[in-house]
Amino acid sequence: MATFDEPGYYDPDELVQIQRHPPVTPWMETPVDFRPGTFIYPGKPKNLHVLGLPHPHEWAVTDADWKLPQGWQQIILDGMAERLSRYRSFQLFMDICVRCGACADKCHFFIGSGDPKNMPVLRAELLRSIYRKDFTALGKVFGKLAGGRPLTEDVIKEWFYYFYQCTECRRCSVFCPYGIDTAEITMMGRELLGLLGLYVNWVIEPVANCYRFGNHLGIQPHGMVDTLEFMAGDIEEATGITVDLPINKKGAEILFFTPSGDFVADPGIYTCMAYMLLFHELGIDYTWSTYASDGGNFGLFTSHETMKRLNAKIYAEAKRLGVKWILGGECGHMWRVVHQYMNTMNGPADFLEVPTSPVTGTVFEHARSAKTVHIMEFLADVIKHGKLPLDPARNDHIRVTFHDSCNPARGMGILEEPRYVLRNVCNHFYEMPENTIREQTFCCGGGAGLGTDENMEMRLRGGLPRGNAVRYVQERYGVNQLAAMCAIDRATLVTVCDYWAPGVNVTGISELVANATVFRGEKRRTHNLRLEPIPGMADELADADAVLETRGEVGAHA
């Protein structure tokens, strides 16, 4: 008899008989596998208390018992009935799907995971199956045969798992022939979970902070002033320019607001510095607000009511300060809230004027209703009119690509302005492949409240299609920077790139604009806003110093 490492030990016919395909169970009978790294920790009761939300309780995702409140099934069914009557779109989306499969392979989480319940059609089916069972005549009679299923605790766990695996990016809806918007289905799913006190802490804690302090991070007014002053210090170090810091300035022409993530986290802070520098250079009369201190609104990821409560501060502060119009920074979901909901939620803003650029005189007609303009629209207009002296060669060491953030791009149609700005401030700009940009852009995988570190494995699955496209332009064109106009992108794409396309850094667009701008009164620019030496500029200076040193004229640039 041959030993195991000799020919003849194995019978080839026997070996090829092994069946390795995973057993197939119908989706309704496949329970959720809560693997660490793929779910987000539960919302802490203290945060629910702050917001007065129902059923705050301690629970853990991996517990068998989620301690659902008494009568929880009726709570869900009542909540569903209420939403079906309140939102025509929800009713329509529950009824209209013909399961054509057009959306099946369009979700970045499906593409990166292969989990069929991340197919948008099946994600919606998680809710639809309950709808059919309890709200349609066919489902009530035929149950499972009609695609219905009973509402059990396992269904709630499945909802929690998969509705926090959707970034509400709406890519699937681009391909749906009926325009079914899975983002809205996810919103409904999350609202229903909320009725049972089930939230994720990474959303509900920022929401609680925002409700009390005006921003997700809980930065108090003096902390915000400190932060901006620190940034002003770094701006001075990099450029020699002392910028003004108008804060809560009554009677300013423009109220500026931006996501609070850009106050604290690298690399968003450099984008924030860029705003300060550019506004200084353009000489506009604007103000920050320590009350409306966050454009981001995680209420969008919680419930319609919460979104409205958090957003009320924007118009209230505009009114209190007596500004004429509002300018918003580089943020993604903020733009969905501002342009699609703000006016009807918190308006009408009839005390504001139609935004008009004080630099160029351009009237932003499209913002006639919300009275709020995006910084890219504002900067593109400024650049178009030649009001910003630019030297794109200062960014020549950068080979940049552009990530269309889901909400401004797919949701809002801000597609050309950022590209126009980038082409004017960078000589080396390369697009990612066509089916990964513009309306078809792939999400970063961390939007809609998913961007926390405990969810890293899931985020990297969702980030695979984006990372894959970034790596393509990295290998093909030597791209070393990814620009994005969204604070969540700036936080989460760093990790996505570090994993899928290491060597590609992430930047805001305004940061590149500021680095390319020749400011009045600037010192010789050798370092960018990150205080990193600018290749070429720093060397040039060192060479000049060396020449001077040999002539005995040391310190000319010191």
Place this chain on the structure above:
Amino acid sequence: MDGLTRVLRNRQHAIVERWCQDALAVYSSRAALVFAREQDQFANPIGHSLRTGTRAVFEALLDGADDERIRRALDDILRTRAIQQLAPSAAVEFLFHLKDVIRQELGSASNEAVCSHDLTEFMRRIDHAVLMAFDVYVAYRERLCELRINEVKRTIPWSVGRRKTG
């Protein structure tokens, strides 16, 4: 090995095709269908990396390539599998399947004396590739942990860091 190599090269397309299908079977049947069908590398990065990766690994094994080339060939597949809902064993198992695929393709030829010794040697190469796949997989799992730590570090308020160093 020349004889076997020639035989395997002649059947490379069939072997790699079959192996790739087998490697896709780690996903649910619905997903495997999609990953097998869609040819666009950006719409279907998993299918693309499996198609190109299995071919590159097979060619490297045929060439008796060095470890570095085999690692590179394995990189994309394992980078993806390291963040998916798979046990480590399931992530690297597909390499063992290559043995069965080869036996299936060779049929009775695999028992022929001329092939069997060489075949045993080729199977050893596959075993070695499995070990390297495990290394690559673990390296990416470690990378995952490292990235998580880095992310937490980046969220420490910037101004606090400034104060400490300033």
